[in-house]
Structure formats: structure tokens, C-alpha cells
Amino acid sequence: MSRLDWFVLGGALLFVVLWGLYKGRGATTGEGYIGGGRDHRWWLIGLSIIATQTSAITFLSTPGQAYVDGMRFVQFYFGLPIAAVVLSVTLIPLYHRLKVSTAYELLEARFDLKTRLLAAILFLIQRGLAVGLTIFAPALVLSVLLGWSLHVNILLVGTLVMIYTVTGGTKAVAWAHSSQMVIIAGGMLLAGVMTAHRLPSHVSFSDALHVAGGLGRLNVIDAHFDPNNRYNLWSGLIGGTFLMLSYFGTDQSQVQRYLAGSDLTQSRLGLLLNGMIKVPMQFLILLLGALVFVFYQFHTPPLFFNPGPVKQVMAGPDAAAYRAIETKFARARTDQSLRAEAYVSARHSGDAAEIALTKHQLLQSHAESEAIRREGVALIEKANPGTNPNDTNYIFLAYVLSSLPVGLVGLVIAAVFSGSMSSMSGEISALGATTVVDLWRRLIGGSQGQREVWVGRIATFAWGCFAMAFAEYAARLGSLIEAVNILGSLFYGTILGIFITAFYVKRVRGGTAFYAAIVAEIGVLLCFTFTSISFLWYNLIGCVAVVGLAWAFSLAQSQSPGAGPVSPA
């Protein structure tokens, strides 16, 4: 990185921390620290919700996903606007009316303490583990591509986040989020414009889209129903809606963002703003990945984008074989570039037969170079047993470092850091709030004054330290990381089921919901262990199982001899 890049990166991160500290000053009560003073406007809530959801890996992985698999990943977000509307009608008014600080307080009012604690503890487990990965995954990519120490990366992100999050609480997090979103949007927008600009001069934007589409990278909608296919229209609309309902309705890292609204209208509009922005935003990030894919149709990409395992092959006995594959790959890619040029020329000529022929040749050439690439990856796997053969997360940043101009590289890396910081701050702030409100305040009976601010700071600090420690440990987890990544879907369905039962199944009482949730969670874990069902469906399965079991248990209870009448809660 050049000095200008360092200046941009350092300046951006310093600004985020100082802005968060400045705007978050003055919390004197637990409510002010955890609830952010409940004076946030809709746009601040909306930005904060988007920033919490947007992690650094979103920016590293999403363009890479489009490069490798096309744009169908956007379907994952189709449930979000539906969930935003459902929550605006149902849960948000309820949260406001009960003036709760965490989502789980509602469950004690409706059921009992043990159901509230079960949901709070499920949240603390899954979110506590996930926050470690939030900072580990981008730190790993940055450390490999930039040669920075993984430990320094984790320590830097964790320390910067804790400075303003521990000090200022929810208000500091929300205002820091607004500045992070500006950096993220600016970095990604400029990267997209520059990528389109760096295509060969005779390749227009429309030509680029035709090349990407011809090679199957613009396959946005897949309407074919297949429960084992992770990203299609139906998994996005059905499974995605349940996931988003659970995430935005019952995950404290999101609930805390809109509970900071000055009134019901501001909270609703904040969540709906997210519902409107997220799908187009993900589409644009994926389109950026598709443009990077087109860029590499006219420039030779590395055979494998993660340089770490390549270095290990080159240091071992397979170095000569790998070099030979690299040479073959470079030759195939040169041929592919010529085919891409011919396809663009044919499109300019407008000759339909020529277009069809050159497109067929381009597809054939692409398939050949992919086959050679697979040979190289197989050699990498042979030389590094246990290495991850998937280099998707490295594609975008490798492209940025090698092809974008000085200054913009610093801005994109600042956007990656901002993504990492924004999600970590929202998450540790929520973990701290749940620890204080649902455990400390409820079980120990603490006051809401200045003392609670300090308890909140200690809890947030402790979760920040836990996240950094888990991120350090994650380096040794290997393939288990993927299991931890889908952890959310293993628990979200059950938590959502408890909330839906609370809201809609009036006959169910406290103990019944608790035991139904335990049985449903065991069922979801069995599905995960013994079936190949895509993880998005666990949200639906867990949710339906809790509601169904709670209803069945309460029915059985009311029909058993000696049972009294069941009255609606």
C-alpha cells in the first residue's frame, strides 16, 4: 500500500472512532447507555440496522460469490422486505408499548422467567460465537493478502470498536454506524465505477454485461424449487422470510437498533428503510463482482486467488508441476481473452450467427481454463492437506490490490475495516445489553442509575474481549468455521417460534412454550446432523416445530384429567 492509501485508511478509521466517541458522550443512566436515549431518527436507525447486518465479509465474499457462482445470491435477501413489513405491524408496536430494553423481556411478560432466559441464553451463545468470526474472517483475508499479522488485525479492529462502544453504548454505536456506512458506500461505489472504467476502451458497459451473462454470471433469479439448493427464489422468499423475521424481530443486535427510536413511527420507518435498501444494495455489490469477472476476461487472473497455499506448493516438491499448470492456465486464459474480444466484436457487428458462434467458442474456452484451474487447485489440496480449496473471499481484495489506483485501495480497505467494526460494535453492544437487562438486572436486581452504566461497560468490554479471543481461536477451527457460520440458522427458528407462539397462540402458557422450544431445538440439531437440507430451511423447521409442539402440548395438557381451563394470556 502507498502512503496515500495508509493516510486514507488511517484518517477514515480515526474519524469513525472520534465521531462515535463525540456523539456517544453523556450516558448517565442504564437506559441512556443501553437504549441510546431513545431519541434516534428513522434514517439513523435505518443506517445502523444496515451497518450491523453488513460485515466485512459481506464486501469480501459477495463480489467473489458473483465471480464464481453468478448473482443468484441476491435471492437470499428477498425475505427481508416481507419481514420488515410483518415486524412493523406486529412486534415493533408491542416492544414500544411495553417499553422493553431487550427483545427477551417480552417473553417473561407473556410466559415466564425460564422462557425469557432460554431465549436470552440461546442469543448469547450463537451471537457470542458469531461475533468472533465477524472479525476473524476479514482479518484472515487481510493478513494473507497484505502480509499483516492476523493477531495485530484482530487486536486493531477489536480495540478501535471497544473504544467507542464501551464508552458511549448504543448512541455511540449508531452514530459510528452512520459514518461507517458513508465510507462503505463511497468505497464500493468508486470501486464499481473504476472497474467499469478499467475495462478495455472498446468494451462498453452493455458489452460487459453480455459477456458476464453469456458466461452465466447474471443468473439473478432461479425459480426452480429445490430444498437442497441454497439460493433460489423460494428459499429466499420462504426460508429467507423466516430467517429475517427471526434476525430483525428477535435478535437483540437488531432489536436494540430500532428500540432506540424516539417513537413507534421512527422505529418502523428505520426498519422499512432497511427493507427497501438491502436488496438493491446487494444486487449492486454482486454486479461489482460480475464486473470484476468481466475484467478478468480481458486480463489474466491468478490461478488461485489465495496466495498462502500457493506459496506452500511452490516451496515443496510439487513446485515444478504447479508452475507447468500455471503456464498452461495463462495460455488458456490468453485464448479466452481473444474469444471474449471476438464475442464483443460480433455483438458490435450485429450478425446473429457470428454472435452465437463466438459465444459458444467463449464458453468452450472458459470451460477449458476452468478445467486447468481445477487441476491446479487439486495440486494445492494435495500439497496442503486440509487447506480450503475455495478462494472466493480473496478474489475481490486481490483484484483491488492489483488493479485499482492509489488512494482507492486505502478507501476500499477502510470500507472492509468499517464493515468489520460496524457489525462487531452492534453485536457486542447487544450482548452487553442482554447480559445487563436479562441476567444482571433481572436476576441480581440492579438499579438503572450510573452503576448500571458501568455494569453495561464491563459487560460490553468482556464480550469484546471474548470476541477477540474466539477470533484468535477460530484460526485453529479449520472446517468447523462453516458449522459456526450456520449457527444462526440452528437457533433462529426456535427463538422465532417462541415469539410467534407468544404473539399468536393464546392458549399456550409459560412452561409449555419452554419445553416445546427445547424439543424443537433438538429436532433442528438432528436435521443438521443427519440430513442435507439447506440451512435456510432450519429457520422454518425450528419455528413451525415450536409453534406446533407448544400448541399440541397445551392441547394435551388441557385434555388431561384434572387440568383446569386454559384462558388466553
Add this chain to the structure above:
Amino acid sequence: MTVTEPEKEGMPPLLGSWKRVYAVVLGELLLCILLFRLFSWAYS
């Protein structure tokens, strides 16, 4: 407690009613799906 009591709510600052706001949000999703389908078809 009863958790299903209707909530007194303010009017949204735009469009006059919450139903219209929700229709805009869901309409945008539908429009996105249709445009994405068209986009995939146009550049396939």
C-alpha cells in the same frame, strides 16, 4: 398480560397511511424480482 391489544399509532410522514407505506416496500420487492428476471433474460 395481553399482548395482542391494538397499538395506537401515529401516521407516517409520507403517503398518508401505513398500509400504503407497506405496499410501497412490498411493491419495490416485486419490482426488483421482475427487473432482475428481465435483467437475467436480457443478458443471458
